[in-house]
Amino acid sequence: MQHEINICVVGGGFTGAAAAIACLRHIERPFRLVIIEPTGSLGRGIAYGSHDPMHLLNVRARDLSVCADRPGDFSTWAFRHLDQGEDDVGLLEGVNHAFFSRQLFGEYVRQRLNETIARRPDVQFDIVAASAVACSRKGTGFRIRTDRAGTVEADVVVVATGYGASTASGQESLPPFGFVSTDQFAGARSMVLIGSGLTMVDVLLNARREGFAGEATILSRRGQIPREHAAKASCRRRWRSPRRRALPGSRPRYASRARPQRLMGRLAGRDQWTAADDFGHLAGS
Numbered sequence: 653m654q655h656e657i658n659i660c661v662v663g664g665g666f667t668g669a670a671a672a673i674a675c676l677r678h679i680e681r682p683f684r685l686v687i688i689e690p691t692g693s694l695g696r697g698i699a700y701g702s703h704d705p706m707h708l709l710n711v712r713a714r715d716l717s718v719c720a721d722r723p724g725d726f727s728t729w730a731f732r733h734l735d736q737g738e739d740d741v742g743l744l745e746g747v748n749h750a751f752f753s754r755q756l757f758g759e760y761v762r763q764r765l766n767e768t769i770a771r772r773p774d775v776q777f778d779i780v781a782a783s784a785v786a787c788s789r790k791g792t793g794f795r796i797r798t799d800r801a802g803t804v805e806a807d808v809v810v811v812a813t814g815y816g817a818s819t820a821s822g823q824e825s826l827p828p829f830g831f832v833s834t835d836q837f838a839g840a841r842s843m844v845l846i847g848s849g850l851t852m853v854d855v856l857l858n859a860r861r862e863g864f865a866g867e868a869t870i871l872s873r874r875g876q877i878p879r880e881h882a883a884k885a886s887c888r889r890r891w892r893s894p895r896r897r898a899l900p901g902s903r904p905r906y907a908s909r910a911r912p913q914r915l916m917g918r919l920a921g922r923d924q925w926t927a928a929d930d931f932g933h934l935a936g937s
């Protein structure tokens with residue numbers, strides 16, 4: 653069947669899934685929807701494709717949703733999976749304030765996308781497991797060339813490739829978010845972490861779990877680390893720009909050094925960050 657509109661979403665991570673859901677919910681006529689995603693796995697991307705249950709979200713469940721007009725939808729989804737039909741208010745409160753694993757959030761996005769697709773039998777939906785390599789004009793629309801699945805023609809193209817393909821910058825370097833083996837961690841006496849955001853925290857905690865006992869040097873343009881969350885969210889829902897705090901004992905503008913135990917112990921001592929308990933256990937402090 654020839655559809656009036658052909659929409660192609662390039663990239664099936666969070667943004668691609670959210671765009672697809674928005675199209676499926678708001679375009680009332682039948683149309684064709686194609687998602688080009690090389691992994692074939694939808695709704696995950698780099699952030700939510702992690703299989704490590706210790707890789708936590710940095711946002712509370714109640715503040716996450718794949719639909720802009722349904723705030724708190726992740727919380728609703730998680731609650732429906734956990735509640736035994738009792739509508740337990742205490743459980744809902746706990747779910748609202750929790751920082752779940754990123755893997756679970758990816759599962760939520762994937763399920764919401766599948767549910768939305770199932771509600772639109774009039775939409776022809778296809779997944780193309782390939783990477784888009786070029787996009788050119790064709791008449792009033794576009795032609796997207798892929799590396800292993802030919803071309804896709806569309807009237808509308810949504811580019812949702814996020815961070816793009818993760819590649820190493822040199823022969824000796826790992827790709828960003830690349831895998832470091834347990835042996836490498838256990839045998840290392842020192843490590844340098846470039847960047848001091850949440851991925852630094854994940855990597856450092858992971859290294860500790862894998863037996864790393866050496867010195868960690870964290871390179872940060874501003875000498876800051878992520879600011880801790882309060883133990884419980886306030887009732888205010890107003891969005892505030894994220895603030896960051898200086899690395900303990902450091903001055904902004906200078907590289908900061910701290911032994912992992914000390915850094916993690918200090919953070920754990922604050923008892924407020926999302927993974928403060930994890931820090932405590934892993935650092936052995």
Ligand SMILES: Cc1cc2nc3c(=O)[nH]c(=O)nc-3n(C[C@H](O)[C@H](O)[C@H](O)COP(=O)(O)OP(=O)(O)OC[C@H]3O[C@@H](n4cnc5c(N)ncnc54)[C@H](O)[C@@H]3O)c2cc1C
Binds near residue numbers: 668708754814851
């Ligand atoms: C490690 C990490 C942790 C994060 N944690 C959080 C968090 O806790 N909370 C939060 O709000 N945000 C977090 N973020 C930010 C998060 O990435 C964004 O919220 C969101 O997931 C970005 O989604 P995206 O779809 O734009 O990009 P991505 O997730 O990068 O998805 C892009 C997708 O496009 C595909 N793709 C790439 N190139 C091509 C191509 N040429 N052709 C076809 N497909 C292609 C990729 O395979 C991928 O699936 C985190 C980010 C990272 C890296």
